[in-house]
Amino acid sequence: MVDIIETLELMVEDIILAIPTILAAVIVIAIGWLVGTIVGKAVNILVEKIGMERAFDQSSTGKSFRAAGLDLSNVIGMFVKAFIIVLAIVWAIEILSIGGTLGSYLTVVADYLPRLLGGLLILILGVVLVDFLANFIGKMIRPMFPPEKVEIADMIKNLLFIGLIAFIILLALDTMLLSGGTIYPLILGFVIIGVGIILTDTLVRSIVEDHAEFRSVAGYAKFVLYSIFLIIGAGAIFATFPNVTSIVANVSWAFAIALAVLLVPVAYGLTKKMAKEMN
Numbered sequence: 001m002v003d004i005i006e007t008l009e010l011m012v013e014d015i016i017l018a019i020p021t022i023l024a025a026v027i028v029i030a031i032g033w034l035v036g037t038i039v040g041k042a043v044n045i046l047v048e049k050i051g052m053e054r055a056f057d058q059s060s061t062g063k064s065f066r067a068a069g070l071d072l073s074n075v076i077g078m079f080v081k082a083f084i085i086v087l088a089i090v091w092a093i094e095i096l097s098i099g100g101t102l103g104s105y106l107t108v109v110a111d112y113l114p115r116l117l118g119g120l121l122i123l124i125l126g127v128v129l130v131d132f133l134a135n136f137i138g139k140m141i142r143p144m145f146p147p148e149k150v151e152i153a154d155m156i157k158n159l160l161f162i163g164l165i166a167f168i169i170l171l172a173l174d175t176m177l178l179s180g181g182t183i184y185p186l187i188l189g190f191v192i193i194g195v196g197i198i199l200t201d202t203l204v205r206s207i208v209e210d211h212a213e214f215r216s217v218a219g220y221a222k223f224v225l226y227s228i229f230l231i232i233g234a235g236a237i238f239a240t241f242p243n244v245t246s247i248v249a250n251v252s253w254a255f256a257i258a259l260a261v262l263l264v265p266v267a268y269g270l271t272k273k274m275a276k277e278m279n
Contacts, residue, residue: 025092032088040081047073056128072128079121086113112177119176126168134161148209155202159195166191189237196229 047053053072056062062072090110138157145153166187173183204222208215 021096025095028092028095029085029088032085032091036081036084036088039084040077043080044073044077047076052128055132062131075124076121079117079124083114083117083121086110086117090114115176119172119178122175123168123172126172127165130161130164130168133164134158149206151202151205155198158198162191162194162198186237189233189235192236193229193233196233197226200225200229 056072057066090113093106093110134157137160138153141156142150142153169187170184200222204218204225207221208218214221
């Protein structure tokens with residue numbers, strides 16, 4: 001009975017001693033929430049005042065944001081608020097000095113949360129800046145090309161957009177500690193496929209505009225080029241897996257042979273048509 005009373009007394013004493021620390025942690029979180037709310041609203045208003053949101057809404061990415069029900073200024077303000085609150089929570093956990101396994105887990109989570117929010121913020125702001133930069137450069141180089149070749153300017157703009165987006169994604173993943181041997185090949189593979197699609201569309205469209213006789217085989221040409229870039233991209237994505245390189249090589253050879261057989265009548269028909277038109 002005496003042991004139980006002594007244990008309860010020690011527990012009450014520990015709780016009383018911990019009250020100032022708990023109050024300090026609560027005050028830190030409350031101040032963080034208040035400061036985060038004020039700064040988040042200020043950033044929200046600032047983004048609207050400087051015209052960033054209006055310019056972003058006119059871009060293709062901005063229209064996609066709006067279609068998804070997202071508001072750029074609100075999103076940025078929300079992330080700034082969340083970042084400040086997370087910093088306050090990290091500080092509060094350090095004040096509490098919770099020991100044991102729970103304390104270790106809380107410390108790990110608290111240390112990682114700023115990285116997570118920072119990576120997401122880099123991703124959102126990066127997409128906005130990349131979209132603005134790509135459109136700006138696209139408008140600058142468009143007058144350099146004749147009206148019938150304006151698709152080349154669009155191709156350069158889209159290639160720049162894809163390259164910068166890949167860089168932003170890698171930077172965000174590095175910040176969130178999510179990059180690695182699997183992520184890099186995955187991004188590289190999708191970049192190759194995206195670049196291949198853009199190059200194929202621009203190339204085939206340009207050839208058809210200059211040589212109308214190739215219009216009948218434009219679909220076949222797109223299919224061939226799409227398939228080539230798809231195989232190369234898949235090879236890059238799965239390059240880290242054992243024996244995948246040899247499998248992709250075998251598939252590529254099989255595809256090339258099958259495609260050559262299928263294109264023989266197409267090539268024959270096109271040659272016959274061109275010869276008839278020349279005569």
